[in-house]
Amino acid sequence: MSLKTMKTNFHFPLIAFFSLAFLHGCQSTGRVPLNLTSCTTTHCLETFQSDIIPQEDFWRFDSLAVLPPSIALDERDLNGEVTQELYINDEGQTALIEQLDSFSNSYQVTNIPAQTDEIDPQLVLQFEQTIWADSPTIESILSSKDRYGKPRLSNPTLAGPVEIPAEISKAAPNNTCCLLVTRLSGWQHTNSAVGTKIAVNSFFAALTGGVGASITLGQAISDMAVIRIDDGAILWSGRMLSTGHISQLRTTARDYYLQVYESKIANQM
Secondary structure, three states, X not given: OOOOOEOXXXXXXXXXXXXXXXXXXXXXXXXXXXXXXXXXXXXXXXEEEOOOOOHHHHHHOOEEEEOOOEEXXXXXXXXXXXXXXXEEOHHHHHHHXXXXXXXXXXXXXXEEEOOOOOXXXXXXHHHHHHHEOOOOXXXXXXXXXXXXXXXXXXXXXXXXXXXXXXHHHHHOOXXXXXXXXXXXXXXXXXXXXXXXXXXXXXXXXXXXXXXXXXXXXXXXXXXXXXXXXXXXXXXXXXXXXXXXXXXXXXXXXXXHHHHHHHHHHHHHO
C-alpha cells in the first residue's frame, strides 16, 4: 500500500496570526538540558539533548531512518473557522531527505528513507503524533514571551521513551540506529478539496527546488526529534520558529548533525 496523503481534523477558534518580522532571542525551557539557542532576524531555534546519553557518545548515532514528515495545515473556511489538517505523504519524505543531504555528508551523517510503503499510513501518522508534547500555533508561541519580549520555545517532545510500533521498527533499514521524526506547522490555506491538494503539492515542490505557488510557509514552526530504535529513547529534539524559508526548515536538524560530528572528532583524538 503506497503511503498516500492522510489527514486528521482538529477544530479550534479562529486564530489571528501575528506578523513575524524580527526574532531577537529565545528563552531556555524544557525537561532536558538545553543544547543550543540560536536566534536571528529570520528564525529562532532551540534544541534539547537527552541527559541519558553523554555528548561524547553521539558518534554512534550517525545513521537515521527518516520518516515522512507531517504537515499541520491551518485551513480557514468561509465562516471564519480554522481547521487544522495533518498531512503525510511520500513526496514529503523524499523532499526532506533531499534537503538534509545538502549538508549532512559534511557532518558524516547518513539519511536513509524508512520503508513505509507497506505500512498503514494512519499508523505512521498516529505514531508521529504520540511523540509531540503539544500542538503549537504561531499565536501561542508569540504570546508566551519572557519579560524581554523574547518568544519561548519549549521542548516539542514528551519525556520519553516512546513505544515504537513493530511495523515502523521493521521499516527502518538494518544499518540505521534511529528514527528522525519531523512536523511542520503554521501554514495557512483557504479550505478547498482541490486547493488543499495543490497547496500541499506546492509545498513539497518548493522543498525540492521546484517552481511552485508557495516558496515559503510564511510563518512556520518546525519540530524534529531523533529517537533510538532499540528502546524508544528520545536522544535529541528541536523546535524552530521562522519565516518559513526552506533553508531555515532544514536548519532545525543541523545542530544534531553537529553533535554527531563533534563526538566523532573527539573520539579520534
